[in-house]
Structure formats: structure tokens, C-alpha cells
Amino acid sequence: MKHVLFYELAEGAVGLAQEHYPAHRERIDEFHRRGLMLLVGTFSDAPVGAMAVFTTREAAEEFMADDPxxxxxxVGAHRVREWDEVLQP
Structure with a gap:
């Protein structure tokens, strides 16, 4: 079971996103290096939203706990959903 984090940009937060992106990216890189974040990216209608796939709910919660x-x-709205990956290696 994987866990998917969905983010939606808060209204009017584009400037804030640009300001805090470097620290947010550092956190992404850290979790990827640790093997806790498997995939991450924005949707094609960005900057509306993004998602990240984590190995566990605990990893997703740890990421969110200190995400800039x-x-x-x-981020306006966010949620974590369990995801039952069908094509597991």
C-alpha cells in the first residue's frame, strides 16, 4: 500500500510558492534520497495542484509536518489517500 499526498494551491499564493519553493524542493530531495517519496509533480494545470507518492502514511505525515x-x-487544501498500486514490481 502506498500513500498519495494531494496539494491544492491556496488562492493568490503564487508569489508565496515562488518564495518558498527552494526550501520545499530541499525537503522533496531529502525524502526522495531517504527512499520515502517515490514520485512527485504538479498537474498540467499547475500551479493549481500537485501530488506525491510515499511509501507509508507516516512518511507523508512526516513530510507535511515541516513542509515550507x-x-x-x-497550500490551501491537502489530503492523503491510500493507494493500492496494481503494477507493483
Whole structure:
């Protein structure tokens, strides 16, 4: 079972996103290096939203706990959903 984090940009937060992106990207890189984040990216209608796939719910919650985008109001709505990957290696 994987866990998918969905982010939606807060209204009017494009400037905030640009300001806090470097720290947010550092956090992404850290979780990827640790093997906790498997995939991440924005949707084609960005900057409306993004998603990331984590190995566990705990990893997703740890990521969110100190994500600059959440701490500084870049993200409006967010949620984590369990995902039962069918084509597992």
C-alpha cells in the first residue's frame, strides 16, 4: 500500500510558492534520497495542484509536518489517500 499526498494551491499564493519553493524542493530531495517519496509533480494545470507518492502514511505525515509550503500558507487544501498500486514490481 502506498500513500498519495494531494496539494491544492491556496488562492493568490503564487508569489508565496515562488518564495518558498527552494526550501520545499530541499525537503522533496531529502525524502526522495531517504527512499520515502517515490514520485512527485504538479498537474498540467499547475500551479493549481500537485501530488506525491510515499511509501507509508507516516512518511507523508512526516513530510507535511515541516513542509515550507504548508507552514507558509502556499497550500490551501491537502489530503492523503491510500493507494493500492496494481503494477507493483
Amino acid at each position: 509550503f504548508l507552514r507558509h500558507g502556499v
